[in-house]
Amino acid sequence: MITPVVRRISEYLVKPRGLTQVSNQTCNLTSWDIAMLSMHYIQKGLLFKKPATLLDEHAFIQNLLENLKHSLSLTLFHFYPLSGRLVTHKTQNPPTYTVSVDCNNSDGARFIYATLDMTIADILSPIDVPHIVQSLFDHHKAVNHDGHSMPLLSIQVTELVDGVFVGCSMNHAVCDGTSYWNFINTWSQIFQAQPQADEYDVPILHQPIHNRWFPSDCTPPINLPFKHHNEFISRFEAPLLRERFFHFSAESIAKLKARANSESNDSNTSKISSFQSLSALVWRSITRACSLPYEQKTRCRLAANNRSRMEPPLPHEYFGNSIHKVSAETRVGELLENDLGWAALKLHSAVTRHNDREVLQSVQEWLQSPVIYQLGQPMEAFVVMISSSPRFNMYGNEFGMEKAVAVRSGYANKFHGKVISYPGREGGGSIDLELCLLPHAMCSLESDEEFMNSVSISTTLY
Known part of the structure; x- marks a missing residue:
């Protein structure tokens, strides 16, 4: 049996339409941005169903591609750093x-059919x-520092x-998930507006x-204590992982939240959030599935948005990275011998502590001793890392094909213990989690x- 492969038909470079003087500048990177230089690009994509009443599929695709390129060019007018290149x-x-x-003299963004x-x-x-999903994205295994020569x-x-x-690979040293989805949402808005060719x-x-x-x-700009990028750039090859989506309905999550708050032994019985409750379940379940020694340390890390935690807060529209890894730590035995509420309260406490003072302190510590994050770096504790957010508007994007039937991600930034969160397609507070685990751990988790009693059967049909 012949395995299907992705065939590249055409490739274009798209520049911002109506490029103005404001984009002819250098965009300085912050500590949050620079720390991401050795990580992979962000890779997320939307899967759409072709319209049911197509008379001419070739004409539909050609028209779709032209409209996507045109609206992308108009979107880059607003998000002009994405058409630039990194420069040292x-x-x-x-x-x-x-x-x-460097936003000057760039070749633009790449567009592939x-x-x-x-x-x-x-x-x-x-x-x-399926492994083939990785081929639905460009920049496979590229790290953000490659943005010196790659789009x-x-x-x-x-x-x-x-x-x-529609798969999008965006440099993670230039933006975070909030900026990423603001770009996709804006692109969809401009596409649906169907502006005339002379508008920008x-x-x-x-x-x-x-x-x-x-x-x-x-x-x-921030002066780094390096002489060559080989001092802080590494190439990470993930081990053979199983990647699987698990769906949690709003009703299932509400039960987890009620249970976590009732078990937390705290006078305020409703302060643990839905997502903290779900994260605690995932932390405990993955740790148990990995059959770790009870004396070993284990951490659960959540990617937290700094914008609203700062004083004054940064606007939601702030384009760039503004994230921090909020972490709760304990020993495996302590995590598994206590209940869900105990673990959820540890996560809640870690999130609550993450305020303006902690953000500023972490930035100052980084500036005194810059650290470039490395994938696969040896750790003294087993880590469950939960990234992305079910609050991102992923299913509100339509490119002439109605609501997407699914969201999928590429190879980027995945390792044993990585969890990626998405909103459920049906909305209403439902959540999808993509878990990346070694095969033996995934088999244990499935048992x-x-x-599994908290996992729901999705009622969404494509």
Whole structure:
């Protein structure tokens, strides 16, 4: 049997339409941005069903591609750093080493059209995410530092037999998940507005803010203590993982929240959130499935948005990275011998402590001793890392094909213990989690009664 492969048909470079003088500048990177240079690009994509009443599929695809490219060009007018490239400036006397985004003389964002002889069911029906999904994204295994020579944004549109997958790879040193989905939401808004060819400054709901945040005592650009990128860039190869989606209905999550708050032994019996309760379940279940020694340390890390925690808060539209890893730690035995509420309260306490003072302190510590995050770095504790957010507007994006039937991610930034959160397609507070585990751990998790009793059967049909 011949295994289907993704065939690239065409490739274009898309520049911002109506490029104005404001984009002819250098965009300085913050500590939050620079720390991501050795991580992978963000890779998320939307799977759409082709319209049911197509008379001419070829004409539909050609029209779709032209409209996507045109609206992408208009969107880049607002998100112009994505059409640039990273640049490193070095001097010897005095010694300096800085990394920034050069918005001048860039080639633009990459736009790829590809085909795959598979159906939507071939992608969504298997229990595990098929390996072919990784091929639905460009920049496979690229790290953010590669943005010196590779586009900071690459869109791959893959035509399936009965669907279309729009995969977006965006440089994580330039933006975080909040900025990423603001870009996708804006692109969808502009696409649906169907502006005329001579228009470029199309009104949008959430205008990105490109003034990067630096502490008052920090004058950009940030000078790094390096002489060559080999000192802080590494290439991570993930082990063979099983990747599987688990659906949690709003009703199931509400039960978890009620249970966590009742078990937390705290006078305020409703302060533990739904997501903290679900995260505690995942932390305990994955740790149990890995059969770790009871004396070993274990951590649960949540990707927290700094914007609302700062004083004054950064706007939601702030374009760039503004995230921090909030962490709760204990020993395996203590985690498993206590109940769900105990674990959820530890996570709640960690989130509550993450305020303006803690954000500023972490930035100051980084500036004194810059650290570039490394995938696969040896750790003294087993880590469950929960990233992305079910609050992101993923299913509100339509590109002439109605609501997406699913969201999928690429190879990027996955390792044993990684969990990616998404809103459930039916909304209402439902959540989908993508778990990445070694095969033996996934098999154990699938037999975990506490975990599987909370997993729901999705009622969404594509």
